[in-house]
Amino acid sequence: MQVSVDMLKRYIRGSSKPSFEPIARLAITSGYRMEWIANGAGSSRKTDHPVEQYTIREESLADSMAAIRHQSSFAGLTSRIRQIEKSWQPIVERADYPIPLPLQEALKTAMLGHGLTPEGASVIVEMLAPIFSPSPDR
Secondary structure, three states: OOOOHHHHHHHHHOOOOOOHHHHHHHHHHHOEOHHHHHHOOOOOEOOOOHHHHHEOOOOOHHHHHHHHHHHHOHHHHHHHHHHHHHHHHHHHHHOOOOOOHHHHHHHHHHHHHHOEOHHHHHHHHHHOHHHHOOOOOO
């Protein structure tokens, strides 16, 4: 899905309303809430969680749309997946416990689809250490 610059300007001016798909993709890419993008209601951000500082969030509307166009291309997506796999390996190596595969996949998905940075993923892995670390009692 691609949105032209003219269409984006019409969305911003309010002379045209985007369908669900452009709003959803923009929300995923930018970190803004769908409700806020669609009608300006409520808080613009999804959450005020402390891990937010590790996500890519300071994108303009045009930058977000460019990211959507880039990620929707197969070459851009495979390149991004390879980049995430490469940045993920040091996180696994630094972990004090064997990271369960579902957690690994969830964090890599957050990196791909929601802009979680490798540093943010490391923080989450560290925060979960008390839960997943093998203990002598188990």
